[in-house]
Amino acid sequence: MNNASFRARHYHDVLDPHRRISWLADVILGGQDGLVNVLGVILGVAAATGSTRMVLVAGLATACAESVSMAAVGYTSTTAEGDHFKSERAREYRHIVAVPQLERAEIREIYERKGFSGALLEQIVETITKDKDVWVAVMMAEEHRLVDVDRRSSARAAGVIGLAALVGSLLPLAPFLFFSARAGAWVAVLLGALSLFAVGAYKARATIGHPLRSGFELALIGTVSALVGYVIGAALPVATYP
Template identity: 30%
Template sequence: MENKSETPRNRSGQYIKSIVYGGLDGIITTFAVVAGSFGGDLSFRVVLILGFSNLLADGFSMAVGDFLSTKSQNEYEKNVRHKKQIAITQHPIQEKGQLRNSLIEQGVNEEDANLLVNTLAKYDKPFVNQVMKLEYGSNTTEDSPMKNAAVTFLSFSVFGVVPLLIYIVAMFIPNLLENSFLIASTLTGMTLFSLGAMKSKVIHTNWLKSGFEMLLVGGLAALVAYVVGAMLGSI
C-alpha cells in the first residue's frame, strides 16, 4: 500500500545523492586540473582560467545529462504505468491473482491475501502501485528533471570551487602563492573525506571507510594529473 509519508523522504534522499556525487565529481575534476597545472609549473592565473573553465563546462554538461536522464526515466515510468493500468482494466482477475500469490509467498495466509487484494482493487492508484512494485521492484516516482539538474550543477560548482579558493585569495594576498598548492590539497582532502562520509549515508556503509576511500580516489586522480602535467611541462 502506498505510504505518502515516504515520498518526501525518498525525494530528499535522491537530492542528497545528487549533492554527494555531483560534489565528488566536481572537486575531483577541478583538483586534477589544479594538480596538473602545478605539475606543469603553470602560473596561478592559468590555473584559475583552466579550473573555472573546466568547472563550469563540466558542471553544465553533468546538469544537462542529469536533466535528460531524469526526463527519460519519467517518460519510461509513465509509459509503463499506463500500460499496466490498461492491463489491469483488461485482465483484472489475472492481475489480482498475481498480487494475491505474491502476498501468499511472503507469508500472508490465503484468506487475508484475498481480503487485502480485494480491498486494494477498489482503489486504482494504490492497486497499480502494488502491482508495479511486484513486477518492477519499487513504486515509480516522478522526479523533477529541472530540480535534479539544478542540484547537480550547484553541487558540482560549489564543491568544485574548493581547490581554487586559495588561488582566488592569492590574487589579493600574493604571499599565499608560495604554499597555494599545499593549502589547496589540504582543503580538497578535508572536503573529499567529508563528502565520502556523507556518501556512506546514501549507500549505508562505514563513514570512516567511505571517507578514506574518497580521499584515496581523489589523491590518485590528482597524482595522475600531476605526473602528466610535469611530463608535458618538461617538453
C-alpha cells in the same frame, strides 16, 4: 496554497528522511564530481606549465562547464526516470485490461511472498484489483519498484546538482589565489582530500556506515583520481608565454 498547506509541505520537505537523503545524494554527486574533475585538471595544468594564471583560467573554465554539464545530466537522467515510469504504468493499464487473470495472479504472488495466505490473502487481492488505479499503483511499487518523477522535481535536482558541482569545482582553485602553482597544487590536494573525507563521513552519519571508513574511502578514491591529471601534466610539460 494557503499558509497551513504551505507549512505542512515545508515541514514534510525538511523533515522527511527520504527527501533529505535524496537531496544529500544530489549534493554529494555534484560536489564530488566537480571537485575531483577540476582538481584533476588544475593539477595537470600546474604540473605541465607551472603557471598560476593558466591554472586559474583552466580551472574556472572547467568549473563553469562542469556545473552546467552536471545540472543538465541531473535533469535529463531524472526526466528519463519519469518517462520510464509513465511508460511502464501505461503498459500495466493495458495488461490489466488484456490479461486481468495474469495480473491478478501477480498481485497474489506478491502478497504470498510477504507471508499472507488463505482468506486474508484473497481479501487483499480482491480489494486491490477492484480499483484499476490502486491495482496499477501496487504493481508499479511492488513489481517494478518505480516512482514517478515530475519535471519540477527534475529541475530542482538539476539545480542542486549544478550548484553543488560549482561549489565543489571552485574549492580546489582557492589555494592558487595565495600560492604559486607548485605549492598551490599540493594545498589543493590536501584541501580536496579533507573536503571529500568530510563529505564521506557526513554521508555515513546521515545514512548508514562507518564515518571514518566512508570518509577515508571517498578521500582516497577522489585524490587518486585527481592525481592522474598531475601525472599526465608532469609527463607532458609545456612552455608558457607571458
